Amino acid sequence: MKVVYFAWLRERVGVPEEDIAFPVEVSTVSDALNHLISLGENYAYAFERPSLIRAALDRKHAKPEAPLAGAREIAFFPPMTGG
């Protein structure tokens, strides 16, 4: 699955995007986030405050409990500050 990061989350993870093969038991946005944290210190640092993390599935805002099934791209980013 394609995983993309933005803003300080991207800086902390160290790459703007990557392909990750999530284990079969990873079925929700929240599961994906927890799996990423297990991948290394840069991920643990990036996701250290889950309340500040927002996510999107295939370019639509997604809640932590949203299922990954069928999605091709998951994005993680901080609260938005546009406008």
Added chain:
Amino acid sequence: MKVVYFAWLRERVGVPEEDIAFPVEVSTVSDALNHLISLGENYAYAFERPSLIRAALDRKHAKPEAPLAGAREIAFFPPMTGG
């Protein structure tokens, strides 16, 4: 005292402005309006629905009970429709 009229009130009275020497007992905006009504049919027609008449004293909105004392110009007009 200078009296000015606007919009359909001006059209009904027949002049845009005039000088009127109000009797001494005319002391408020409401008194002035009633005095004008007594001056002729064009005035009676113009002021036939007092609830639709607005007034200003020296270019400031004035209520019916506002005293004329000290004012140099009184204006009568319909509800405003600018903007």
Added chain:
Amino acid sequence: MSIPIDVRVQAEPFDEAAEQKALVTGRFDIGAVVAFTGYCRDEGGRLEALELEHYPGMAEEEITRICREAAERWPLLSLRVIHRFGKIDPGEGIVLVLASSAHRAAAFAGADFVMDFLKSRAPFWKKEHGRGGTAGDWVSAKDEDENSLARWV
């Protein structure tokens, strides 16, 4: 606090872009500008033009009073209002209100407030000219404009 308040009542068309540019050029504290433009509609093809009568002197003074009131209520950085009089064709601008602030909420509220009060308090009157030279009727004031003022008390 006193902010720049610029009020003009004129027969000529106005240039929204030039007015907004004049408002913001050289200022780096303005974060938000709300520009309201009121246009002359043709009412489904029925109207040839609007004619606006105004009370010279009082029109400028009353709009300025409304702007001062807005500046007291919200942290605005500047206000600019242009209101036209005379004959105005469908598609042409009638009124322009510009409100600037550091943040968007005050700019929206300031422009909205000024337009609401301007509609019911500024001495302008609209007469309709129908297609084919039919005699014009004076536009009646709308209850909803008066009711709209109740939002601000």
Added chain:
Amino acid sequence: MSIPIDVRVQAEPFDEAAEQKALVTGRFDIGAVVAFTGYCRDEGGRLEALELEHYPGMAEEEITRICREAAERWPLLSLRVIHRFGKIDPGEGIVLVLASSAHRAAAFAGADFVMDFLKSRAPFWKKEHGRGGTAGDWVSAKDEDENSLARWV
């Protein structure tokens, strides 16, 4: 009813005047346009520039969804939004929202609503660049932006 919704995400500066002209030219049913422009402030001289990162694709789609929602809530005639990304200097425009309607209330509400949701829902992130090349910090989201959304429920 489907209305024209035009959303653009671009690095280039925008021209408010040209955008508003494009919105109203040839239309005689539009009585009101509210134009919101968000500018880059220098924060009292502290800022050299803002840098805006965005999520390509989702940015346009999310703003379009917000516009469609606004068009369902109010009798709007058209909506146009331009949001810039990349480096933006103090005094330059960051975002432009144009809402048109027959009457002013819908135009104000539509532009206000779109800006509110855009602030908290459109995938853009601001980084500050300080004077003298100091390393930039990411701007934190404001609670007041989230709270502002509560006005619309």
